[in-house]
Amino acid sequence: MKILGIETSCDETAASVVHGEGNDLRVLSNTVSSQIEVHKKYGGVIPEVAARQHVLNMLPVVNESLEEAGIKKDNASGEVDAIAVANGPGLVTSLIVGVETAKSLALTWGLPLIGINHIEGHIYSNFLERAEDIEFPALILTVSGGHTMLILMRDHFDYEVLGETRDDAAGEAFDKAAQLLDIGYPGGPAVSRQAEKFQQQTSSGIEFPRPMLKNNDFDFSFSGLKTSLLYKIEKDPEWKERIPAYCYEFQKAIVEVLSRKTIKAALDKKVKTVMLAGGVSANSELKEQLKKEVSEKLSGVKFFSPNGEYTTDNAAMIAAAGYYRTLEGQVSDWKNITVNCNAEL
Ligand code: KG4
Ligand code: ZN
Numbered sequence: 001m002k003i004l005g006i007e008t009s010c011d012e013t014a015a016s017v018v019h020g021e022g023n024d025l026r027v028l029s030n031t032v033s034s035q036i037e038v039h040k041k042y043g044g045v046i047p048e049v050a051a052r053q054h055v056l057n058m059l060p061v062v063n064e065s066l067e068e069a070g071i072k073k074d075n076a077s078g079e080v081d082a083i084a085v086a087n088g089p090g091l092v093t094s095l096i097v098g099v100e101t102a103k104s105l106a107l108t109w110g111l112p113l114i115g116i117n118h119i120e121g122h123i124y125s126n127f128l129e130r131a132e133d134i135e136f137p138a139l140i141l142t143v144s145g146g147h148t149m150l151i152l153m154r155d156h157f158d159y160e161v162l163g164e165t166r167d168d169a170a171g172e173a174f175d176k177a178a179q180l181l182d183i184g185y186p187g188g189p190a191v192s193r194q195a196e197k198f199q200q201q202t203s204s205g206i207e208f209p210r211p212m213l214k215n216n217d218f219d220f221s222f223s224g225l226k227t228s229l230l231y232k233i234e235k236d237p238e239w240k241e242r243i244p245a246y247c248y249e250f251q252k253a254i255v256e257v258l259s260r261k262t263i264k265a266a267l268d269k270k271v272k273t274v275m276l277a278g279g280v281s282a283n284s285e286l287k288e289q290l291k292k293e294v295s296e297k298l299s300g301v302k303f304f305s306p307n308g309e310y311t312t313d314n315a316a317m318i319a320a321a322g323y324y325r326t327l328e329g330q331v332s333d334w335k336n337i338t339v340n341c342n343a344e345l
Contacts, residue, residue, distance in 0.1 A: 001019070001020050001021070001081045001082075001323065001326065001327075002017055002018070002019050002020075002028070002069070002071075002079065002080050002081055003017070003018050003020065003080070003081060003082050003083070003084055003319040003320075003322045003323045003326065004016070004017055004062075004065070004066070004076065004080045004082075004083045004084070004105075004319065005017070005018065005083075005084045005085070005116075005315035005316060005317070005318035005319025005320075005322060006062065006083065006084070006085040006086070006098045006101060006102045006315055006318065007085075007086045007098060007118075007121065007313055007314060007315040007317075007318045008054045008058065008086070008090075008094050008095060008097050008098030008099075008101075009086050009088075009089070009090030009091065009094060009095055009098075009118045009313060010045060010050065010090055010091055010094055010145070010146075010313060011034070011035040011036070011038075011039055011045045011050045011053075011094070011313075012032050012033065012034050012035065012312070012313040012314070013032070013033040013035075013053065013054050013057035013058055013061050013097075013098075014030075014031060014032045014033070014061065014313060014314050014315035014318075015029075015031050015061045015062045015064075015065035015066075015315045016028075016029055016030045016031065016065055016314065016315035016316040016318070016319050017029045017065055017066065017068075017069035017071065017080070017319065018128070018316055018319040018320055018323060020320075020323040020327075023131040023132040024131070024132070025127055025128055025129065025131050025320055025323060026129060027128055027129065027316045028068070028069035028070070029064075029065045029066070029067075029068035029069040030065070030309060030310075030314055030315065030316045031061050031064045031065040031068065031315070032061075032309075032313070032314055032315070033057040033060075033061050035049075035050060035053045036185070036186065038053055039185070040184075040185050043179055043185055044175070044179075044185070045091070047091045047092075047093050047094065048093060050091060050093070050094050051091070051093035051094050051096070051097060054094055054097035054098070055097055058097055058098070058101050059101070062101065062105070065315070066080075075109065076105075076109055076111075077109035077110050077111060080109070080111060081111070081112075081326065082111055082112045082113070082114060082322060082326050082331055083102050083105055083106050083111050083112070083113050083114070083322075084102075084113075084114040084115075084116050084318050084319050084321065084322020084323075084325070084326075085098050085099055085101075085102035085113065085114070085115060085116065085318065085337065086098060086115075086116050086117075086118045086121055086315075086318050087099050087115035087116065087117075087337055087338065087339050087340060087343065088115075088117065088118065088339055088340035088341050088342065088343030089117070089118055089119070089146065089340070089341055089342055089343045089344075090118055090146075090341055091341065092339060092341040095339045095341060096339055099115075099337060099338070099339050102334075102337070103334040103337060106334040107334045112326070112331035112332065112333070113331070113332055113333065113334045113336075113337050114322045114325050114326065114330065114331050114332060114337075115332065115337040115338075116318045116321045116322055116325070117321075117343050117344075117345055118313075118318075118343075119142055119147060119149065119151075119345050120157075120159075120321050120345060121317040121318040121320075121321050122142055122144065122277040122278045122306075122317060123140050123142065123151065123153065123275070123277050123321070124317050124318075124320040124321040124324065125277055125306035125310040125311070125314070125316070125317035125320065126140070126275045126276075126277060126304050126305070126306050127320050127324070128306070128307070128310055128316055128317070128320050129307070130304070133302065133304070134273050134275070134302075134304065135272040135273050135302065136153060136154055136155050136272065136273070137152060137153065137154045137269060137270070137271045137272060137273075138152075138153045138271055138272065138273035138274070138275055139151070139152055139153070139162075139262065139265055139266045139269060139271040139273070139274050139275070140153060140274075140275045140276070140277050141258060141262045141274075141275070141276050141277070141281075141290070142277045142278045143169070143170040143171060143258065143276070143277070143278045143279070143280035143281060143286075144169060144170075144171050144278030144279045144280060145169060145171035145172055145175065145186075145279055146169055146171070146172070147164070147165070147169050147278065148164060148165035148169045148170045148171075148220050148222070148258075149161055149163070149164040149165075149345075150162040150163045150164070150218045150261065150262060150265050151345065152265075152269050152271070156324050156328070157324070157325070157328070157330075159345050161345060162218040162265050162269070163217055163218025163219040163220065163261070163265070164219060164220065165219070165220040165221060165222060166212075166219055166220070166221045167221050167222065167223035168221075168222040168223040168226065169222070170220070170222060170254055170258060170280045171187075171188055171278070171279050171280045172222070173222035173223075173225055173226055173254060174186075174187040174188040174191050174251075174254070174280065175187030175188065176226045177191055177225075177226060177229055177246075177247070177250050178190040178191050180226070180229055180230055180233065181194075181229075181233070181239075181243055181246065181247070183243060183247075188279065188280055188282065188283060189282070191247045191250060191251055192247070192251060192283055192284065192285065194243050194244045194246075194247035194248075195244060195247040195248040195250075195251045195252075195285070196244075197244035198244040198245050198247070198248035200248070204242075204245035204246075204248060204249050205245075206232065206242075206245055206246060206249045207249070208225055208228055208229070208249050208250060208252075208253035209224060209225065209228060209253065210253055210256055210257050211224050211225060211257060212257065212261075213256070213257050213260060213261070218261055218264070218265050220257065220258070220261065222254065225250065225253060225254065229246065229250060232246070233246070251283070251285055252285075254286075255283070255285050255286045255289050256289075258286060258290070259286070259289045259290045259293050260293075262274060262290060262293075263293050263294070263297050263298065266294070266298055266301060267297070267298065271301065272300075272301060272302065273301065273302045273303075273304065274290070274294050274298065274301055274302070274303050274304075275303070275304045275305065276290060276304070276305035276306070277305075277306060278311070279311060279312040279313070281305050281306055281311045282308065282311040282312060287305050290303065290305075291303050291305075
């Protein structure tokens with residue numbers, strides 16, 4: 001079965017074709033047109049600008065993706081079995097472009113359409129090319145620019161949100177720190193590049209709090225970290241010379257809270273698999289630390305994180321979720337799919 005995936009929740013215009021057979025899920029094409037260069041000068045995503053870029057990029061991206069998968073772009077009926085589109089959560093003006101495109105293609109080609117929750121898409125990025133290795137119950141730490149969630153997954157589409165952030169998301173914390181330090185956009189990769197420059201054998205003398213680490217729940221809070229960084233640099237006339245040290249300690253605080261709470265939840269729920277998902281899963285410190293803690297503290301539990309190109313927003317993850325929904329007969333008609341920018345998992 002072949003699924004065409006479409007993703008336009010924020011600032012990436014993406015399309016992908018995946019081929020699925022049982023638990024074997026292969027990516028035939030994965031096209032992403034990033035708007036980073038456009039939004040860089042504003043230091044963040046401007047929704048109206050993002051929507052206009054999606055309109056310009058959408059059809060070329062779909063065409064490229066179909067072509068790369070060896071599918072005729074003028075008529076994919078008979079070659080593609082269904083279309084899956086991210087219909088929320090996200091920026092409403094961005095989501096509309098992907099959803100309306102998917103609806104038009106589904107109507108024209110006579111294909112079923114599946115609306116996919118963007119967070120579910122991130123979770124399913126882990127199923128690409130290795131679905132057979134994932135055992136339930138699984139725990140997924142979903143960390144992106146908009147979300148920080150610990151999700152217990154008992155089976156396909158059976159989710160329980162164990163905890164989430166009470167304020168800023170982990171990616172948002174990285175983005176805001178990068179803005180305060182004026183080191184570039186997007187913030188996550190900029191902070192981790194700076195952190196790598198820090199000589200770890202020396203002491204930085206900088207100490208960030210570990211918010212909510214000792215609480216008896218699985219919630220997070222990251223807005224205090226950003227405030228703490230602001231106060232610290234205001235008091236440090238030499239902060240510009242110590243950016244790697246600040247980034248190293250800031251990243252360490254986030255990674256420590258995320259991984260400790262994940263391990264606690266995994267032990268509590270006796271899961272068989274721990275997975276990372278979302279843009280912040282591109283962070284190598286987080287990946288390494290969590291992997292290490294899973295192997296040291298959770299005997300027999302598997303650990304996975306999505307391959308590089310499937311960490312930040314992409315359409316292969318949307319197609320992957322669409323494939324499993326199609327297997328369960330959860331397909332719809334183009335008329336029934338609408339945008340829900342506040343959709344919950
Ligand atoms: O999943 P995603 O592409 O979009 C949302 O759904 O939000 O995640 C984007 C977020 C941004 O906040 C970005 O700074 C963060 O992921 N990010 C990273 C890294 N790469 C991207 N955060 C930390 N380390 C990275 N290497
Ligand atoms: Zn995302």
